[in-house]
Amino acid sequence: MNIDLSQFHQVFIDEAYEHLGTMEQLLLALDVEDPSLEDLNAIFRAAHSIKGGSGTFGFSDIASLTHALETLLDKLRKQTLAVTDEMISAFLSCCDLLSAMLEAHQDGSPVDEAQIEVVRAELLRLGDESVVLAEPPAASETTYAEIESVTAPIWLIDLHPQSDIFSGAASIDAVSEDLAALGQLSVINQQPNSHISWRLQGPEDPDVISEIFAFICQPSEVTIQPELRDDAVEEDEGFGFFVDEAELPAQQAQNEAEQGFGFFVELDELPANQAAAQEQQQGYGFFVDEASLPVASSSADAISNQPMQKSQVSLAQKNRSETPKHQAETSIRVGVEKVDQLINLVGELVITRSMLAQSASQLDSVEYESIHNGLVNLERNSRDLQEAVMSIRMLPINFVFGRFPRVVRDLTQKMHKKVRLKLVGEETELDKGLIEKLADPLTHLLRNSIDHGIETPEIRRAAGKPEEGTITLSASHQGGSILVEIVDDGAGLNREKLLEKAREKNLAISENPTDKEVWQLIFAPGFSTAKEVTDVSGRGVGMDVVQRNIAEMKGQVEIESIPGVGTTIGLRLPLTLAILDGMTLRVGKEIFILPLTRILESFQPEPEQLKTVSGKGRVVQMRGEYLPLLELYKTLNLEPEVTEPEKGILVVVETNSDKVALFVDELIAQQQVVIKSLETHYRKVDGISGATIMGDGRVALILDIDKLARMHSTDNQLQKG
């Protein structure tokens, strides 16, 4: 039977992403002190599923890496090994790697083979060395035999000089370079007193290697030995003795395994002059060999050698179609465009229904009772349908939050800070479009909080705070919007430093700026108060990008900060990009939509409330405040019904910087509208953020208040000029 398996590759890859996601989540949640057996089992199952799938579909590189992962997990799950932080880190980097490998299989991008090797070596070492603590689990050793073969010999070079030879003329780099010229080199261990271990794959003859060291140290100070797959006893004649493990008798495999992790108990079997560090290398060196091989060839070999039916698997990987790289939770995968199409169709249905209702309203309600009843039902059903369809686009914010425990973990380790991330309100639902756009700004803010906000443990202790900083990431519904907050208990923003920096950069600041104004400074492009640029943050690009991204989502950024107590950055976002709660208003014959969230109040002014400033701009006085009067008909060149504000109505709206009074003919009604882009078939229009389709099928434009206010002030300036 010859089925083309490539058609299932996409399914496998999607599933694998899902498993990886689950795994990462569980790993991060795992309590190292007291790991839950259930979680360990779940992690194991995820790894196992990936391994099984990858084996079946011929992704043998993935299969062999997950095999190593699974082996270690198996020991954890059987409680023959205790979980350590180191293991979690190794698991996580393994997850990353697997994810990269999946991507590679999907679009043919290259995989960092050295990285695979490093990770697998790490996994195996962790699995091996700690087995000393418990009896060796018999089941897992034989499975080593499933892994593969070697071509070029591998040498473990251990330099253990009596004195610090590299402090003089000789340089570590020069030696490494010489070694690297011989083959594939990796540094295994480097200690301060010139004690270094390398792992080199390539040369057939160890003399080549010893020649390099002849100039820098005594022959006794360097040990070169092959990385063994077999008994240590065979070490001397073992050069090039690298047979396929699958062919080894099971007993031999057992030996290897025992020796592998037995670097403490089996000391007597090793040559006495070998240093302990070397044994350790050897210990984990046993099983890493095949990892260093080019993945493609080794995996193909491995498969054909395995006594499984994998060799029948078609290795063809035709299915490299471009697919979205996002990782979804258990669900049906539907293209966003299909959902959008559905939303459009429902919108059409609603419009058609209101047209029907309009026609039917002319019919006698007694004679045509059934038609009227039907229309009422239709209305209810179509509204339900609309809501249901809209909800497809909504996803829990956990989709973005979920990645942050990992980000925080990586960053804190890098920066030697202690930070605990608390997630609140992860189940809050948000439009998919927003969720995707939220990821980058949030990552940035989080990085900032860790880098600039949270102090080092020493400083924190000195300030009487717990060493471990806390960052709370919360999401909640607030009225028609969603509030995402990043709260840290770090040092807070430094007002003086910000002002100083602003002066340095010649930014416009008022005489006596309020805190709020000072905090806004951090959004200026190129503004950074970090003393030095780290690879995490401090380059000053970022906050301005954050603000721009949030503004694009029609959201706002709010900052609160108390020195020494912490900083809160709030992102206020609309619930969805697809629907808008709007107020319909009329100017002349034109209907416009104003976002409801921006409206503060509306009123009909008395003539005496209106004042003219320098003969041009008009302001309206409202409870002691003077608001600029924005006459919509002038800004948008319309023919209004009334030109006197006291005959029309003023809507006080909040812009991103100020408040303005918008003068319109009439407010009509509040209604939810579906936002449509003007740019799909036309282009961006000043003062208009989008369009929608009204009940009668006509198009109404949605006003962009911020832009209108800017247009208004430029108009006034032009008039003055």
Added chain:
Amino acid sequence: MTEETQDNPLLNQAGEYLTFTLGDEEYAIDILKVQEIRGYDAVTRIANTPDYIKGVINMRGVIVPVVDMRLKFHLGNATYDQFTVMIILNLGQRIVGMVVDSVSDVVALKLDEIRPAPDFGASFDTQYLLGLATVGERMAIVVDIEKLMTSQEMGLIDQLAGV
């Protein structure tokens, strides 16, 4: 705009063309670019745009801009009544509505029936013309409608520099 039309403008010309009138002139466009023909109705004006951009309409849930070619090229009288026609063009990714005086016919034109256009004689810039064709007794100006509609001159599309 496909590369073919740029490389060899003659290649795409054999086929069926929709002819329409603007004032006294008759124009022909590739019928494959035409999505539908409909009446002029319910156009929402857009502020601060040239007069020939009439606004946008709702085309079954899609917001589509409408251009009045009579205003753009100062041909004929721009009146709007129940006889006003709009040709909905489908230009690759974009849909555009175009108001004309009237739609006349669908004609099949062969390559040799389309002659190169002289430098004058039409309100259209010659770079948007594919040539002139004789349709029965009349002459039709064959227009590269996609090139015209996506040109900067029409202002229907955000030009990269302007974004």
